[in-house]
Amino acid sequence: MGHRDSSLSPRVRRVLHLDVDAFLASVESSRRPELRGRPLVIGAPPDSRGLVMSCSYEARAFGVRAGMFSHEAKRRCPQAVFLPGDSAAANRVRHELALRLLRFTPIVEIASIDDFFLDLRGTARLLGAACDVAAQIQCCAREEMHLPVTIGIATNKMMARVAGKLGKPGGIAEVLPGHEQSFLTHLPIHHLPGVGRSLQRSLAEFAITTVGELRTVSREVLFASFGAHGLTLYDRVRGIDPEPVHANCTLGPQGQILGRAPKTIHRDSSFEPEEGRIEQIEAMLAYLVDRAAARLRSHRLNAGSLEVRLLYVDTRPGSTRRGSWDAQKQRLRRKLPTRTSQTEALWYHARGLLRELPRRRALVKRVGVSLLNLKPHSGHQYELFSDPHSDRMADGGLCGSPSSRSDREEALDQALDRLRERHGFGSVVRGAAMPLVEDHELGGDGFGLRTPSLNQ
Numbered sequence: 001m002g003h004r005d006s007s008l009s010p011r012v013r014r015v016l017h018l019d020v021d022a023f024l025a026s027v028e029s030s031r032r033p034e035l036r037g038r039p040l041v042i043g044a045p046p047d048s049r050g051l052v053m054s055c056s057y058e059a060r061a062f063g064v065r066a067g068m069f070s071h072e073a074k075r076r077c078p079q080a081v082f083l084p085g086d087s088a089a090a091n092r093v094r095h096e097l098a099l100r101l102l103r104f105t106p107i108v109e110i111a112s113i114d115d116f117f118l119d120l121r122g123t124a125r126l127l128g129a130a131c132d133v134a135a136q137i138q139c140c141a142r143e144e145m146h147l148p149v150t151i152g153i154a155t156n157k158m159m160a161r162v163a164g165k166l167g168k169p170g171g172i173a174e175v176l177p178g179h180e181q182s183f184l185t186h187l188p189i190h191h192l193p194g195v196g197r198s199l200q201r202s203l204a205e206f207a208i209t210t211v212g213e214l215r216t217v218s219r220e221v222l223f224a225s226f227g228a229h230g231l232t233l234y235d236r237v238r239g240i241d242p243e244p245v246h247a248n249c250t251l252g253p254q255g256q257i258l259g260r261a262p263k264t265i266h267r268d269s270s271f272e273p274e275e276g277r278i279e280q281i282e283a284m285l286a287y288l289v290d291r292a293a294a295r296l297r298s299h300r301l302n303a304g305s306l307e308v309r310l311l312y313v314d315t316r317p318g319s320t321r322r323g324s325w326d327a328q329k330q331r332l333r334r335k336l337p338t339r340t341s342q343t344e345a346l347w348y349h350a351r352g353l354l355r356e357l358p359r360r361r362a363l364v365k366r367v368g369v370s371l372l373n374l375k376p377h378s379g380h381q382y383e384l385f386s387d388p389h390s391d392r393m394a395d396g397g398l399c400g401s402p403s404s405r406s407d408r409e410e411a412l413d414q415a416l417d418r419l420r421e422r423h424g425f426g427s428v429v430r431g432a433a434m435p436l437v438e439d440h441e442l443g444g445d446g447f448g449l450r451t452p453s454l455n456q
Contacts, residue, residue: 013120040056046073064080106247120133159180184237265296310331426442
């Protein structure tokens, strides 16, 4: 007997969007059974000025939300358990979940640390209807990993994400093929991906509050009002999303996940409490550059551009009377003179950008770096003659090494990569990052950071 999807054309895609409910809190409760069912808050301690990063649904029942001050979360839910979160554990859980998803289809896209897309084309005869596959995945995640997941099913990524949002927490929501527009018509406009608060306010001025009302606006008016983003909205209100599911992970020969090469590499970390010492800020940036460069080399890529970001916060008493900081983000991006993956070269340019950023008489909340314009690395070109200026010692003599500084940095990076692969990233700390030892715990996976995305 055929299943509900057996009559569909092979050209009709069935896309699943899987989102782990309260991911960071669920990671902790999956590791520690005694925390299951209790209100759990991941973020800064309640006696600090930090924020809530994630919270369980038991805590949300008391009004706790991500982005709230931790002391306010403690006031609303005194019985909550506060934990800092574990980036290494979060990455391990994501890795294990991806391994299980690859049992169902080879086309799996890791969209972020806690959500995935699956393309089920070609699996209908083997696995059955998409809704049955979703139920199997949900059961697998719950029984094998103790993770609550929500799954949306549709014919494209955008519709699957919208359906999944409405199915939270722990549900399965499906939009049947051909019913996309009727499904979207009465939804509030903020459910549509790409419609943020600013755009929502702009549309409200024209009495547009639902997706169906936005659908009545012509393509020309949307383009004139919002540019290229308006053309994207024109398609989305009609349930159209041509973007395919990008299979960015695959199984290796030993059953491990081999990630696809990234388009950009971002690393950010927050300071708890806020930091005003420039040596600590530079040390954190140096460590983030080291992490980013190591990943760059693991994919055999070179970076063509680099960006440095700073987030300042005004911590004067009057700045928090509305419950949020007065924050100012500054960033500076520059094209590198030569494509490179060498840590020392990237750190040299990142430090230069950091020192060029305008200074404020305020504390720094977050620092970050991005490696952009990535291209495949064809191999290091060694130099025929040494660079005598880079080889001079303090007493004016010459070192015995005939290699150039660039050649030595290349050899050093390769040696450190092998050492860290064997003993952990925290087995070696570069000199520029050493000031972090004063305030941050150093483990096998590196420093324990207050990283927003928890991927160090």
